[in-house]
Amino acid sequence: MKTAMGMFGALMLALAITGVAFAHWTDTLVINGTVNTGTFGAELSVGEGYDNEPPDKNVSYISGTLGDDKKSITVTVNNAYPCIDYWLPIDLHCVGSVPLIIESIVVDRGNLPEDTTLEIVADPAHPGENVIAKGTQLHRGQTAYGRLHLHLGENAAQGQTYTFTVTINVVQWNYA
Amino acid sequence: MRDIRLAVLPVLLVAGMLLTGVAFAHWSEALLLTGSVATGVLDWQFTAVGHLDPGPPASVPDYHCRDNFEGPPPYYWMGDKDVGYTRAEITDDAHVIEVTLNNVYPSYFNSISVYFKNTGSVPLIIEKALIDGHVVMGWNEKVRLDLNGDGENDLEIWWKANIFGLQLEPGEDGPETSFWVHVLQGAPWGASLGFTIQLIAVQYNFSEYPKPTIGLNPTSLTFDAVVGGSNPSPQTVTVSNTGSAGSLLHWTATDDATWLFESPTSGILGGGASQLMTVSVDISGLPAGTYAATITVSDPNATNSPQTVSVILNLQPAIYSANLHPNEGVDRWGKSDKDKKDLTEEDLNLLEASDDNWYRNNKEWPNEYKDDHYIEFGFENISPGATVLSAVLKFEWKRAGTVDNARLSIWNGSSWSSYYYLPLPSPNTDTIVTLDLKTGYGIDNAFEVNNLRVRFQATDGGGAYTWHDWVEVQVTYQL
Numbered sequence: 254m255k256t257a258m259g260m261f262g263a264l265m266l267a268l269a270i271t272g273v274a275f276a277h278w279t280d281t282l283v284i285n286g287t288v289n290t291g292t293f294g295a296e297l298s299v300g301e302g303y304d305n306e307p308p309d310k311n312v313s314y315i316s317g318t319l320g321d322d323k324k325s326i327t328v329t330v331n332n333a334y335p336c337i338d339y340w341l342p343i344d345l346h347c348v349g350s351v352p353l354i355i356e357s358i359v360v361d362r363g364n365l366p367e368d369t370t371l372e373i374v375a376d377p378a379h380p381g382e383n384v385i386a387k388g389t390q391l392h393r394g395q396t397a398y399g400r401l402h403l404h405l406g407e408n409a410a411q412g413q414t415y416t417f418t419v420t421i422n423v424v425q426w427n428y429a
Numbered sequence: 430m431r432d433i434r435l436a437v438l439p440v441l442l443v444a445g446m447l448l449t450g451v452a453f454a455h456w457s458e459a460l461l462l463t464g465s466v467a468t469g470v471l472d473w474q475f476t477a478v479g480h481l482d483p484g485p486p487a488s489v490p491d492y493h494c495r496d497n498f499e500g501p502p503p504y505y506w507m508g509d510k511d512v513g514y515t516r517a518e519i520t521d522d523a524h525v526i527e528v529t530l531n532n533v534y535p536s537y538f539n540s541i542s543v544y545f546k547n548t549g550s551v552p553l554i555i556e557k558a559l560i561d562g563h564v565v566m567g568w569n570e571k572v573r574l575d576l577n578g579d580g581e582n583d584l585e586i587w588w589k590a591n592i593f594g595l596q597l598e599p600g601e602d603g604p605e606t607s608f609w610v611h612v613l614q615g616a617p618w619g620a621s622l623g624f625t626i627q628l629i630a631v632q633y634n635f636s637e638y639p640k641p642t643i644g645l646n647p648t649s650l651t652f653d654a655v656v657g658g659s660n661p662s663p664q665t666v667t668v669s670n671t672g673s674a675g676s677l678l679h680w681t682a683t684d685d686a687t688w689l690f691e692s693p694t695s696g697i698l699g700g701g702a703s704q705l706m707t708v709s710v711d712i713s714g715l716p717a718g719t720y721a722a723t724i725t726v727s728d729p730n731a732t733n734s735p736q737t738v739s740v741i742l743n744l745q746p747a748i749y750s751a752n753l754h755p756n757e758g759v760d761r762w763g764k765s766d767k768d769k770k771d772l773t774e775e776d777l778n779l780l781e782a783s784d785d786n787w788y789r790n791n792k793e794w795p796n797e798y799k800d801d802h803y804i805e806f807g808f809e810n811i812s813p814g815a816t817v818l819s820a821v822l823k824f825e826w827k828r829a830g831t832v833d834n835a836r837l838s839i840w841n842g843s844s845w846s847s848y849y850y851l852p853l854p855s856p857n858t859d860t861i862v863t864l865d866l867k868t869g870y871g872i873d874n875a876f877e878v879n880n881l882r883v884r885f886q887a888t889d890g891g892g893a894y895t896w897h898d899w900v901e902v903q904v905t906y907q908l
Contacts, residue, residue: 293456293457293458294458295458295460297460307634307729309727309729309734309735310552310633310729312469312550312551312552312598312599313469313551317462324458324459324460324461325460325461325462325463326461326462326463327463327464328462328463328464328465329464329465329467330464330465330466330467331467332467332468332469332550332551333466333467333468333469334468334469334471334551334632334634335632335635336632336634336635337634343462345460349456351456353458356457365466371464401462401464403464403466405466405468409468410468411468411469411470411471411472411549412468412469412470413466413467413468414465414466414467414468415465415466415467415468416463416464416465416466417463417464417465417466418461418462418463418464419461419462419464420459420460420461420462421459421460421461421462422457422458422459422460423457423458423459423460424455424456424457424458425455425456425457428455428456428457
């Protein structure tokens, strides 16, 4: 047994030295990868506010000012009084290369009276087009249209200043 | 032991990913609308109060009236005593007026006027008045007050102002609002009688008052006038409130022309009521032409405000007439200067009127027409820019029996007309020839009138004369 093992070892050694038995050809293949990520972004724009005061009345008004980054709008309603509907057109634009989806619209009514209506609804000036509403998906360059609607009820106090916020959360389309 | 490790491992992995944000990172943004709502203010205040009987020192004799303010008009009169007086003041709360009658007695009367304005930022509508708590909501409504609670009425008040349903814009003053006060037989002795006045107003879009409707008749007016003439007669427009009985029209009229005027320019009308608005125009300084303007009648509370009346002013150019007399002329009987006579002032005066003061031509007429034998007249001028409407020549003459032919020709400044052969009157009988120079001779502008010359020629078989009395060109023209 020892003799056989010794012979095998000697044979391997001889082959290793001579290179006869294990000589072969080899090659290396390489995959180089580059990942260019998309961009994600949404911007707002705001139109001219209006209300349903009679034609001969114009004592109150609503207006909106777009922030420099186009991510915010400051809404102002002046000399408001009950039973008038105030409307402010708002557009939401998909400016990234990745589609977005409106994940949620969060209305914080602040100190507005309970009988106040505050909502974002479809803008009748854009029938059949994308609406600013939960679940609306926008591709690059597309716009969703809506209008902020404010209606003060009879509980609104005179000479008061009420504040509110509305947050529109948009996310990458496949993460909603 | 090994199995437990395997179970814990994924949990730790997920926790680690959550902490590092690796596994659930995604792109999102929050867009923000921040809003502020500043509400307006509904407010009104009394601004003034006045009445007939102020107290000392500005005292006047007391006024009186009958119970229930019965007639005849004007329902009250001034007496010869001055013992009672009234204090009426706006209180510290400018929404309340306090009225106190001092040393008054049954039949004492006063008329109190209050003034108010919308001091808020929202339009309002006056809905009612409170007289010591009694609600008054109608024009001509009367209330009686038992001020001391003894079961007998002490005062009666007649609301004389038509203000309920009246709408006031922010800052706008209301109309004078009057009510009458009369002390009744039940008034207590030795007591000051006092009460308060308040108005109740509501936000304009909450009023339950029916809205008025503006009615105008007619809705178009046309005025015709002539430049330099008198103004055309005024016309009227009926302004009415065609709304329901409880409505109140508080109308105002405006126009967009400096030459147009309305009177009155405002009014208050209950449902179904109407009044006349006089519309007049002033043409002073206006050149001829057609002018259009619009009268706008409005009430912010009306269902159909504003309504309009269209006004047209046709201003025709002035028509002038002038009787142009000869102001120069020549009587010629030959070519040379010695064979003519320039008409003198005295000669021309003979031609001014049909007065039988005759100018006789200087030399007998020849037996046939000669180019250098004629009498020629030139005339006074009209304004160079005039438009000639008509031009008529009046030519009065008579002849000796031997004058057997006569003719006229007209110079228009450029050429002579063809001859007009005069019908021969009976010898020594004057006749007036009338020639329409415009239609017959084309004299239709100021240049032609101002260069007009009339030449007369005659022939005479026996060598005689003609006589000339009245020569005149009658012109009408516009400037």
